[in-house]
Amino acid sequence: MVAVSRLIVRPSGPLQGEVTIGGAKNSALKLMAATLVAPGRHLLRNVPDIADVHTMSELLEAIGCTVRRREDDAIEIIRPEEVVPEAPADLVARMRASTAVLGPLLASAGRVRLPLPGGDDFGARPVDMHLTALEELGVTHEVVDGVIEARVDQLHGGECKLDYPSVGATENILMAAVRADGETTILNAAQEPEIWDLAAFLNRMGAHILGAGSRTITVTGVGELRAVEHSVIPDRIEAATYLAALGAAGGTITLRGADAGQLGVLIERLGSMGIRVAPEPGGLWATCEGRPRATDLQTLPYPGLATDHLPMLVAVLASADGTSFATENVFTGRFGYVAELARMGADISVEGHHLVVRGVDRLQGAEVRALDIRAGAAMVVAGLGAEGETVVTDAHHVDRGYAGFVEQLCGLGADVRRAVG
Ligand code: UD1
Numbered sequence: 001m002v003a004v005s006r007l008i009v010r011p012s013g014p015l016q017g018e019v020t021i022g023g024a025k026n027s028a029l030k031l032m033a034a035t036l037v038a039p040g041r042h043l044l045r046n047v048p049d050i051a052d053v054h055t056m057s058e059l060l061e062a063i064g065c066t067v068r069r070r071e072d073d074a075i076e077i078i079r080p081e082e083v084v085p086e087a088p089a090d091l092v093a094r095m096r097a098s099t100a101v102l103g104p105l106l107a108s109a110g111r112v113r114l115p116l117p118g119g120d121d122f123g124a125r126p127v128d129m130h131l132t133a134l135e136e137l138g139v140t141h142e143v144v145d146g147v148i149e150a151r152v153d154q155l156h157g158g159e160c161k162l163d164y165p166s167v168g169a170t171e172n173i174l175m176a177a178v179r180a181d182g183e184t185t186i187l188n189a190a191q192e193p194e195i196w197d198l199a200a201f202l203n204r205m206g207a208h209i210l211g212a213g214s215r216t217i218t219v220t221g222v223g224e225l226r227a228v229e230h231s232v233i234p235d236r237i238e239a240a241t242y243l244a245a246l247g248a249a250g251g252t253i254t255l256r257g258a259d260a261g262q263l264g265v266l267i268e269r270l271g272s273m274g275i276r277v278a279p280e281p282g283g284l285w286a287t288c289e290g291r292p293r294a295t296d297l298q299t300l301p302y303p304g305l306a307t308d309h310l311p312m313l314v315a316v317l318a319s320a321d322g323t324s325f326a327t328e329n330v331f332t333g334r335f336g337y338v339a340e341l342a343r344m345g346a347d348i349s350v351e352g353h354h355l356v357v358r359g360v361d362r363l364q365g366a367e368v369r370a371l372d373i374r375a376g377a378a379m380v381v382a383g384l385g386a387e388g389e390t391v392v393t394d395a396h397h398v399d400r401g402y403a404g405f406v407e408q409l410c411g412l413g414a415d416v417r418r419a420v421g
Pocket of ligand 1: 026027029096097126127128129130131164165166167168169190192306307308330331332
């Protein structure tokens with residue numbers, strides 16, 4: 001049951017103080033799914049306490065695992081010898097990352113029933129590439145009444161050439177190939193940090209994966225894997241969100257636990273907007289004085305600017321000095337948030353997958369909707385720099401991706417509160 005909640009944001013800044021960057025949502029969810037490849041007791045550390053992690057816990061429990069969250073941000077997952085290789089439809093509908101159980105269930109049970117994930121507010125997000133690649137490993141599938149039924153007697157190695165470096169497809173292939181007979185090569189693999197983290201976790205379990213983080217990954221299948229402990233990498237999208245908040249409200253902040261090594265293009269682009277970011281031991285330091293400058297942005301697969309960074313940056317550019325151009329190359333339908341920013345007085349035109357953002361002097365507070373996790377965070381960012389009160393409805397979307405969002409922003413001196421009911 002999702003509580004109806006709104007975030008009330010008032011003009012804020014200059015921000016000052018420190019936030020703590022938690023474990024990466026997009027990595028933690030896949031590592032949780034990856035525990036399915038090896039029976040026993042796994043321990044994942046630095047797992048954020050967010051709604052999507054709760055959903056993945058429910059999914060693993062439906063599959064037969066025991067999941068327990070500890071006080072210290074760690075999650076213990078006990079994967080039994082026998083699993084139930086079926087994903088309940090309501091959980092897949094709630095969270096697309098549920099598709100990450102496809103590869104590991106094929107590896108551990110030889111079959112899986114997975115309802116087709118729907119689209120979401122940033123367009124259709126198919127799994128065709130996941131399935132085509134798994135066919136190379138011997139998997140057959142059919143879709144019956146909207147449910148993917150996939151099976152394989154024994155996975156075997158193969159060559160999976162992706163038409164696009166899909167993060168989800170690369171992850172599913174990795175989690176299946178670790179248990180295949182022989183060698184699998186993934187060509188045009190995704191290079192996102194979440195892929196390195198998954199490969200590190202699987203290698204700790206005893207897998208043989210080489211080249212994670214590059215375009216070509218080679219996996220030599222092994223007969224058995226064992227349960228292990230692992231710590232999730234820091235969340236680069238959470239870090240980007242607080243840096244965008246700084247751009248909107250000004251100030252000087254420290255992001256404890258952020259990893260500059262994963263944020264190269266973002267830090268460079270923020271620099272072009274006049275927002276200075278520098279690594280320091282254990283995190284990042286950042287400062288923004290005065291009004292940010294317009295810039296040009298385009299999203300690309302890693303190491304390019306992440307598609308998940310763009311909504312928050314556009315929220316800053318909406319009141320930057322000058323006209324910016326932004327291009328979304330990853331999910332081309334991902335501009336729903338632009339109409340919400342327009343309610344706040346933003347002057348943005350959408351031309352196909354391009355945006356022309358004419359910076360206005362100041363946005364005006366309004367009632368706006370959180371359409372998805374990042375769109376919702378972008379509305380909060382916009383509200384920090386706007387005049388008057390901004391009410392962000394459907395705030396449960398934001399809770400899917402951020403632990404203690406309101407508390408962390410308040411800790412920086414921002415005027416944000418939650419209203420429930
Ligand atoms: C993951 C992230 C998401 C991030 C995205 C890109 C999670 C839970 N989500 O999503 O936050 O924005 O990576 O960095 O980790 N595509 C197909 N067919 C497929 C698979 C993908 O056409 O079978 C297309 C998608 O529609 C999209 C592009 O490929 O246009 C990239 O998708 P992908 O990298 O797979 O993203 P996700 O893994 O879904």
